[in-house]
Structure formats: structure tokens, C-alpha cells
Amino acid sequence: xxxxxxxxxxxxxxxxxxxxxxxxxxxxxxxxxxxxxxxxxxxxxxxxxxxxxxxxxxxxxxxxxxxxxxxxxxxxxxxxxxxxxxxxxxxxxxxxxxxxxxxxxxxxxxxxxxxxxxxxxxxxxxxxxxxxxxxxxxxxxxxxxxxxxxxxxxxxxxxxxxxxxxxxxxxxxxxxxxxxxxxxxxxxxxxxxxxxxxxxxxxxxxxxxxxxxxxxxxxxxxxxxxxxxxxxxxxxxxxxxxxxxxxxxxxxxxx
Amino acid sequence: xxxxxxxxxxxxxxxxxxxxxxxxxxxxxxxxxxxxxxxxxxxxxxxxxxxxxxxxxxxxxxxxxxxxxxxxxxxxxxxxxxxxxxxxxxxxxxxxxxxxxxxxxxxxxxxxxxxxxxxxxxxxxxxxxxxxxxxxxxxxxxxxxxxxxxxxxxxxxxxxxxxxxxxxxxxxxxxxxxxxxxxxxxxxxxxxxxxxxxxxxxxxxxxxxxxxxxxxxxxxxxxxxxxxxxxxxxxxxxxxxxxxxxxxxxxxxxxxxxxxxxxxxxxxxxxxxxxxxxxxxxxxxxxxxxxx
Ligand SMILES: Nc1ncnc2c1ncn2[C@@H]1O[C@H](COP(=O)(O)OP(=O)(O)OP(=O)(O)O)[C@@H](O)[C@H]1O
Ligand SMILES: [Mg+2]
Numbered sequence: 001x002x003x004x005x006x007x008x009x010x011x012x013x014x015x016x017x018x019x020x021x022x023x024x025x026x027x028x029x030x031x032x033x034x035x036x037x038x039x040x041x042x043x044x045x046x047x048x049x050x051x052x053x054x055x056x057x058x059x060x061x062x063x064x065x066x067x068x069x070x071x072x073x074x075x076x077x078x079x080x081x082x083x084x085x086x087x088x089x090x091x092x093x094x095x096x097x098x099x100x101x102x103x104x105x106x107x108x109x110x111x112x113x114x115x116x117x118x119x120x121x122x123x124x125x126x127x128x129x130x131x132x133x134x135x136x137x138x139x140x141x142x143x144x145x146x147x148x149x150x151x152x153x154x155x156x157x158x159x160x161x162x163x164x165x166x167x168x169x170x171x172x173x174x175x176x177x178x179x180x181x182x183x184x185x186x187x188x189x190x191x192x193x194x195x196x197x198x199x200x201x202x203x204x205x206x207x208x209x210x211x212x213x214x215x216x217x218x219x220x221x222x223x224x225x226x227x228x229x230x231x232x233x234x235x236x237x238x239x240x241x242x243x244x245x246x247x248x249x250x251x252x253x254x255x
Numbered sequence: 256x257x258x259x260x261x262x263x264x265x266x267x268x269x270x271x272x273x274x275x276x277x278x279x280x281x282x283x284x285x286x287x288x289x290x291x292x293x294x295x296x297x298x299x300x301x302x303x304x305x306x307x308x309x310x311x312x313x314x315x316x317x318x319x320x321x322x323x324x325x326x327x328x329x330x331x332x333x334x335x336x337x338x339x340x341x342x343x344x345x346x347x348x349x350x351x352x353x354x355x356x357x358x359x360x361x362x363x364x365x366x367x368x369x370x371x372x373x374x375x376x377x378x379x380x381x382x383x384x385x386x387x388x389x390x391x392x393x394x395x396x397x398x399x400x401x402x403x404x405x406x407x408x409x410x411x412x413x414x415x416x417x418x419x420x421x422x423x424x425x426x427x428x429x430x431x432x433x434x435x436x437x438x439x440x441x442x443x444x445x446x447x448x449x450x451x452x453x454x455x456x457x458x459x460x461x462x463x464x465x466x467x468x469x470x471x472x473x474x475x476x477x478x479x480x481x482x483x484x485x486x487x488x489x490x491x492x493x494x495x496x497x498x499x500x501x502x503x504x505x506x507x508x509x510x511x512x513x514x515x516x517x518x519x520x521x522x523x524x525x526x527x528x529x530x531x532x533x534x535x536x537x538x539x540x541x542x543x544x545x546x547x
Contacts, residue, residue, distance in 0.1 A: 050417055076419035088414035090407040092474045092522060101407045104400035105419035111428060114399035115392050121399065128400075168419055 001064050002027050003204040004049070004172045009058030011041075011048050018044040020228040022058075026172065026204035031194070033215035033236075034208045036225030037248070042208045043085055045225075046174045049206075050082050051075040063171050077105060081170030083161040085177045085208075089149045095160055096145040099132040102167035135166045138200075139193060155186040162193070166201070173197070175207045179214055187211065191218060216240070224248070260379050262488065267382035268443045269467075270483045274389050275436030276464040277479040281472075282397065283429040284409030286343045289330075289350025291460035293434045295357060296323040297441030298451045299364055302373045307363070312376060316442040323438030327431050335426040339412075342430075350458055357453040369452030370445075377447035385443055389436055394476055394524070396432065405429050406474065466504060470511055472518030477525040482518075 004026040011019040018041040026032050034042050048055045051072040060068045067075045081102075090098050107128055113121035136142045139159040149157055158178055165173060175194070179187045195218055198205055209215045215222060216236040223233040224245050232242040239245055272294055279285050301319035304310040310318070330349050334342045357364045364370055396402045404425045407415040412422055445451045467486050471478025490503060511518060523529065 052413065052417075072416040073419050073421050076417055082417055084414065088411050090410040090414065092406045092410055093403060097403050097406075100400075101403050101415070101420065102418040104404055105421070107400045109400065111401065111432075114401040115396050115432070117395060124400075164418065 002061075003063055004206070005059075005061040006045075006049060007059040007061070009045075009048055009055040009060065011044055011053060011056050017228045019048065019055075022223075022225075022230055024206070024223065026206060028202050028204060029198060030221065031198055031205045031207060031219045033219030033222040034206060034225060035210070035212065035215055035222060039227075040225040041228040042225055043176055046082060046176055046206070046208065049172075050080050050174060073105070076168055079169065079171035080174070081165035081168040081172070082174035083158070083165050083176055083178060085180065087154075087157050087161055089157060089160060089164070091150065093149075094145065095136065095141060095147050095149055095152070096129065096132055098149060098160060099135060099164045099167045100128055102164050103128040103131055132163075132167055135163045136160075138166065138197070139163045140189075154181045155183070155190075158182065158190070159193070162197075166197070171203050173203050173205045175205060177208050177210060179209060179211055187214060190214075194218060264377070264379045264382045264447060266484055266487050267379070267386040268377070268440055268447060269487050270386045270480055271382075271389050271443060272437045272440035273464050273467050273479050273483045274386075274393050274476065275433040275440065276461075277468050277476055278393060278396065278405070278429050278436070279433035280465050281468045281474060281476070281479060282402065282405040282409060283426060284473075285339055285426060285430065286465055287346040287430075287433070288343050288458045288461045288465075289346030289348070289353070290433070290437050290464060291456040291458070292346075292350035292353035293323045293327060293437045294441035294444065294460075295353055295451070295453070295456035296326060297438030298445035298456075299357065299370060299441075301442045302370050302445045302451060303363060305374065306370065306372050312374075312446070316439070319442050320435050320438045323441075324431050324435050327434035328427070331427050331430045335423040335430065346461075347458055350456075350461060354453045354457055357456075365452070367453065369450055371450050373445050373449045373451070375446065375449045377443050382443060382447070385439070389439070390476065390480060393432075393436070397476060401425060401428050463504070466508055469518055470507060472520035472522065474522040475518065475520040475524055477523065478518055478520035481520065 002025040004024065006022060006024045009019055009022050022045055024032060034045065036042055047053050049060055051067065051070060055068055059066060062078050062080060065078060067078055090101060093101065107124045109118065109121045109124050112118065133142055133145065136145060139162050141156060141159055141163060144152065144156065149160055152160070162175070162178065179190055182190060191214055194205065194207070207215060207219060219236065221233065222236055222239045224231050224239060226248045231248055232239050232245045276290055279287055297319040300322050301315040304315035304318055305312060330345065334345045358367050404415065404420050407420060408422055408425050416422055467482045468479050470486060471480070471482035486504065486507070
């Protein structure tokens with residue numbers, strides 16, 4: 001069964017039809033690219049899938065479970081991890097603690113343990129730190145664990161967001177323009193990272209990206225959005241030669 | 256008892272309440288303008304139980320705290336799901352309602368003329384032990400899973416939810432811890448001054464605590480404690496300035512906002528590690544010059 005199944009979702013903001021009939025089926029190990037010009041509704045798709053807004057119509061199934069009307073934090077716990085286009089890290093917390101926040105909902109101690117030095121608390125904190133350090137290592141930030149995210153470069157903050165999303169132990173990972181603001185070297189490293197995560201962790205990845213070469217290189221399936229509608233979807237080769245796509249998106253890119 | 260013992264005891268009692276406000280305002284970013292009303296609930300409940308029903312103190316104080324927490328739960332329930340600014344409105348209304356209630360129920364509370372005859376139990380030492388205990392509990396909380404989640408919620412609620420954090424629950428926990436601590440401060444206070452009246456617990460008191468937390472640094476418990484000493488100590492020590500308390504606060508707050516927007520200490524905490532760092536730096540400075 002598909003890990004993520006989105007069936008005919010719609011979402012409008014007043015008169016703006018941000019999503020009109022979007023569907024997707026993503027399986028374990030797949031990377032799906034979502035491309036389209038500014039305002040095409042790409043981020044809104046992620047926001048609906050991850051429960052920030054409810055869909056006006058349609059259904060979202062995560063590993064067979066209907067999450068369309070679930071609360072956002074419960075959707076996350078069902079196995080949805082995401083990053084944000086405009087980086088949203090927690091200020092006032094170290095790099096490690098930013099990732100710990102994504103572990104804490106699963107941490108097995110309660111309010112008494114939070115106020116008192118109970119053994120259970122220290123055991124769970126240790127377990128969490130080990131898990132988080134593992135993910136920080138995976139994105140190459142293990143030596144920055146005690147740093148403040150505000151003091152790090154843009155590229156490192158993007159990686160920290162990915163590590164934090166990984167700590168949610170997602171079945172589906174949503175990456176919203178992870179390469180935005182990165183230099184070519186960093187884009188190369190990011191591409192490597194995404195491919196490695198997809199291979200090693202075996203989840204489904206949805207990737208919104210403006211840089212065509214990045215998406216085309218690593219996605220198995222590409223969905224092209226324009227004014228809220230899907231104007232094409234298929235393999236990179238199919239999409240590249242689609243006349244509608246060339247006109248709406250690629251054509252503009254070339255001139 | 257000397258004047259300084261008296262001032263110090265009062266400051267330590269304030270430290271307890273401000274530490275409670277720190278959890279709510281400093282860590283979680285929620286502004287309560289009715290926090291003093293929970294201090295009133297603690298103070299009056301324990302005071303009435305002891306004076307009118309001759310209940311033992313070891314039952315009366317916990318009863319005051321438990322009642323405050325129960326009331327806090329009811330007040331918090333509708334607010335934790337709303338946008339963060341609503342809590343200021345709800346708690347403001349609630350706080351003023353409590354003051355009005357205390358003024359009206361004369362038979363039980365003594366009304367505007369206050370509740371008298373409370374035994375004087377709190378000493379400098381019990382206030383000190385209480386303050387140290389509360390500070391310890393709250394610094395443990397700050398470094399716990401819920402403490403981190405409070406800071407995450409303050410920083411970005413939407414991102415917090417996306418990471419699986421149950422935002423209303425975290426806000427409720429912060430609110431109730433803050434209420435419990437403030438109510439305990441109320442017990443300490445009532446059994447120190449031996450007298451309480453409703454005018455002590457208005458919104459101005461709550462606002463003063465919020466200012467103290469901000470002055471010290473929103474993410475620094477050390478800062479909150481320090482600023483309680485400075486802000487409530489200064490006007491006491493400089494008696495002739497008593498009438499200008501509000502003005503002094505305003506000036507200090509303006510200075511802080513202009514020159515140190517993150518508060519006196521910002522995010523800095525007095526931890527063993529940071530302390531060692533300071534000492535190391537001090538040694539380096541003390542080294543005689545010209546030896547190299
Ligand atoms: N919360 C909101 N309220 C009102 N309108 C919104 C909201 N979110 C998105 N929109 C509108 O929906 C449309 C799609 O926005 P969206 O952010 O999904 O586009 P996008 O494809 O991610 O664009 P970009 O490439 O610039 O990130 C836009 O017209 C936007 O103004
Ligand atoms: Mg977008």
C-alpha cells in the first residue's frame with residue numbers, strides 16, 4: 001500500500017483557489033518532486049497534508065490511515081515530518097534541543113519527572129540525546145550540537161530543519177524548497193543527503209523545488225503545478241517533453 | 256527583627272511568585288494579568304482555613320495551592336486553545352473578578368478591611384528555603400521535555416505542532432505550574448504579614464511580575480531572580496523613592512527595551528558550567544601584564 005495517498009484535495013483562500021484537485025501516491029523509497037511557478041499552490045499542498053489547514057474537499061491517507069481531519073500534532077506523530085520554506089527553527093534552544101523537541105512527544109516521562117530529578121527522566125533524556133545525535137550526525141551537524149541555530153549559516157540551518165524532521169521518525173518527509181538560498185556546493189551536498197536519506201531510511205519524500213536540475217535529477221516522479229492545478233505528472237523525461245509544461249514553466253525559465 | 260531581614264524576607268517571597276511567572280511569561284510567552292489573583296487564592300484559602308476553621312498549616316497551605324490549581328484549570332481551559340494574546344484578557348478579567356469577590360464576601364474574607372489574625376509562621380529562613388526549592392524545581396523544569404516544549408511553543412507554535420507537540424497541553428502545564436508556585440507564594444506571604452486585603456492582588460501586581468521577568472531576560476531564570484532583587488529591593492532600600500516606584504519601573508523598563516531588548520541577562524543562566532567559564536575568564540584578566 002502507498003505510504004502517502006492524497007485523493008483529489010481542494011483548498012481555497014477566499015477567492016484564491018490555491019489547490020484544485022491534487023492527487024498523489026507515494027511509496028516507500030520514492031522521491032516525488034513538485035514544481036511550479038510562484039504562487040502555484042505548492043506550499044499549500046504541504047500545509048494541507050501536514051494538517052495546518054484542513055482540505056476543503058478530498059482525502060489524505062498516511063500509511064492507510066485517514067488523517068484529513070486530524071490535529072496537526074497527531075498527524076506528525078502518525079509519521080509526517082516536514083521542513084519549512086522560510087526556516088522555522090526554535091529560537092532560544094540549542095541545535096540539539098531543537099531536535100529534542102521532536103523527540104519529546106515520544107519521551108516516556110511526565111510532569112513529575114519534568115520537575116524532579118527522577119531516574120526515569122535521565123534515562124529518557126539520554127535515549128533522546130542518542131537518537132537526536134544520530135540524526136544530527138546524519139546531516140553532518142554533530143559537532144554543532146550546543147550551538148545556537150541563529151549563529152549558523154543558512155545551509156546549516158536548513159540541514160538542522162531536516163534533522164529535526166527526521167527525529168519525528170517520519171514515514172513521509174515533506175521538504176519545502178530545501179535548496180533555497182544555498183550556494184552550488186551546498187546544493188550538491190544537499191542532493192547527496194536527500195538521496196542517502198531516501199536509501200537508508202526508506203520513507204517517501206515529497207520535494208518542492210524551484211531548481212529544475214535538482215528535482216529532475218533525484219525524483220522518480222514529478223508533478224507540475226500551475227495556478228493550483230496539476231498540469232502534468234510523470235517521470236522527469238515525460239514532464240520535460242510535455243508541451244503544456246514547456247509553455248507554463250520551462251518556457252518562462254529559458255527566456 | 257531588623258529592617259533588612261524584613262525587606263529580604265519580602266523579596267524572597269516575591270522571588271517565589273516571579274519564578275512562577277517566569278515559567279508562563281519567560282518560557283512560554285503567555286502574559287497573565289491575573290496571576291496575582293492566584294496568589295490571593297493561595298493566601299486567602301490557607302488564611303481562612305487556619306483562622307476560621309483552625310486547620311493545621313500542613314493541610315491549609317496545600318489546600319490553598321490545590322484550589323488555585325483547580326481554578327487555574329478552569330480559567331486555562333478556554334484560553335490555551337486560543338491565540339496567545341487572549342490569555343491576557345481572560346486572566347485580567349478573572350483577576351479583577353476575584354478581587355471584587357474578595358471585597359464582597361465580607362463575612363468570610365473581611366472584605367476591603369482585610370483578613371486579620373493569620374499566625375505569623377513564615378520566617379526569613381523558611382522564605383529562603385522556599386525560594387531555593389522553587390528555583391531548583393523550575394530550573395529542573397526548564398531543562399526537561401516540557402520545559403523545552405514551552406520554549407518551542409513561545410518561539411513558533413506552528414512549527415511546534417508540526418513536530419508533534421501538543422501545544423494546548425504544554426500551555427496548560429506551564430500555566431498550572433505557574434499558578435501553583437504563585438499560590439504557594441501567597442501562602443508564604445499571608446503567613447508572613449499576618450494580614451491580607453484584596454488591594455494587594457490587583458492587576459498592577461501581576462503586571463509588575465511580568466515586568467520583572469522581562470527586565471531580567473525572557474529566557475533566563477537567573478535574570479528573573481536577579482531583577483526581583485533589584486526591582487523590589489531598590490525602592491525598599493531607597494525609602495525616599497517609595498512614591499516614585501512606578502516611575503522608576505518605567506524608566507528602567509525603557510532603558511532595557513532600548514539598550515538590551517532581550518533583558519538584562521538575555522538567555523544566560525547561572526549554571527556550574529557558565530560559572531566555571533566566568534572564573535576562568537577572571538583568572539585570565541588578573542594575570543599580571545608584561546610577563547610575556
Ligand atoms: N494562509 C493563506 N491565506 C491566504 N492566502 C494564501 C494562504 N496561503 C497561501 N495563500 C495563497 O495561495 C496561493 C498559493 O500559495 P503557495 O504559498 O502555496 O504557493 P507556492 O507554490 O508555494 O509559491 P512559492 O513558490 O512562492 O513558494 C497564493 O496565491 C497565496 O497567496
Ligand atoms: Mg512555497
